[in-house]
Amino acid sequence: MKGKLITRDTDYAVRALCFMAINEEEIMPVDKLVEELKIPRPFLRKIMQMLNKKGILHSYKGKGGGFALSVSPDRIFLTDLIEVFQGPLKLNECIFKKNICPNINTCPLKKRIDKIEDYIKTQLQSISLHSLLEKNSKI
Amino acid sequence: MKGKLITRDTDYAVRALCFMAINEEEIMPVDKLVEELKIPRPFLRKIMQMLNKKGILHSYKGKGGGFALSVSPDRIFLTDLIEVFQGPLKLNECIFKKNICPNINTCPLKKRIDKIEDYIKTQLQSISLHSLLEKNSKI
DNA sequence: ACTAAATGATACTAATATGGTATCTTTTTA
């Protein structure tokens, strides 16, 4: 199965943000992150721009500029990042679609898949950037 | 998010097998399923051949032939079908891969994603074809 | 034996998502 819960851009975002959380004193230019984390530069730039647009980062243009967290690491959750890059977490569409399923509201499969999805959401919502750093002093 | 837990072929397989489970007296030719379920014929044929190869269906060639369940509906689980069409359920690779994560074995994120994956597997393993039919007399 | 109705096998195609590149513009500071 290739369908991932976390795609590459979300992955890179987590790494970059973790690194920034550890070194929070600095305004971080993309080039430094690229050097430290070995992430392809143009791709990471796109990711950082996205995080800026979504309000998770603040950007400083011009020489000496870069990015800084605009939200505390204990208020950034995996669900937030997944939503930024992958859209709303939605793992299922009712398997018995209209015309075929006579009673979509009582479809037992849909209910059970929804329950799984709710669990996943709850879990991902409980994983903050901060909690990822607690036991790992370095990335 | 486009990453699905259940892809189209698995979806169609569930529908076809449910229909067959309800009409279990018959040897079911693909054309009848196509007519009933409005699934694209060549695609469904491929799906049925796959289920046959994996031992979930038995096939009867020649005129009057078709497919029949070779496993009881209460012994066919969603995980089985997902595995047939999507391979082993695996929703994550450690987000901090080698070279970057210094301590892959204690990575708290990996542990938590693994826990989510285990839960999903357990749930999907508990959903049998039979259990999908219980509350729906027709598909 | 012949034909129609079925599956087996397999190769091809189209659409979409993912994982990037490349390039040009704008802003800021030294």
Next chain:
DNA sequence: TAAAAAGATACCATATTAGTATCATTTAGT
């Protein structure tokens, strides 16, 4: 005013998903 940064945007490569097309083989019934 030049260098170093981000902003914007268009493009490209690859993989996966979803589906088609075709020909060969098997079998039942006449």
